[in-house]
């Protein structure tokens with residue numbers, strides 16, 4: 001099987017994430033895409049992040065209707081900071097030996113050389129960085145054959161914009177799925193983002 005692993009904070013998950021996962025699944029002929037919301041985001045001390053359980057549930061709500069998508073709790077349930085090497089190890093233990101394609105934002109991917117156990121990450125998965133239009137792409141020659149970059153126009157939607165809109169009372173319909181919109185309003189998330 002060819003399995004996509006869509007890693008992200010998903011704070012909140014928006015339609016750009018869903019379009020990106022769908023497009024990567026199509027281009028790389030993936031059998032399924034497993035969304036993996038992060039646990040404790042160690043690199044985000046500058047802002048508060050919604051609780052992992054809320055981000056996980058919004059991800060489940062947003063992906064529920066698509067038979068190609070599912071959601072894993074591996075990062076939410078593992079104590080301590082989320083490292084991609086652990087994400088891939090845990091998924092391989094749970095799902096078995098398949099071809100894994102780790103998909104995330106190109107900004108996050110640009111930090112790859114500072115990631116823990118970079119060599120193991122690169123051995124464990126093909127890496128796919130998805131970007132919003134106009135974003136400068138990192139050097140694809142970094143690790144030939146193991147990293148791909150893809151521009152996704154729908155990624156002009158961003159989680160930070162969705163949070164800012166909720167905070168000032170602007171609509172987020174058509175930026176997030178209707179179920180996610182209802183959930184974040186019901187739970188009063190992002191009312192006072194920092």
Ligand code: NAP
Pocket residue numbers: 006007008009010011016017020036038041043082083084085103104105106107108111114115116130155157158159160
């Ligand atoms: P981030 O820094 O919050 O995001 C950077 C940029 O990438 C943002 O513009 C974000 O847009 C976008 N992005 C993030 N995930 C995306 C996705 N799946 N699809 C499309 N765009 C995405 O990144 P992060 O969420 O903390 O981390 C992303 C993934 O990389 C996670 O799985 C994380 O565990 C992993 N990571 C691992 C290490 C490590 O192993 N040491 C270090 C850094 C990141 P939105 O805000 O709109 O999503």
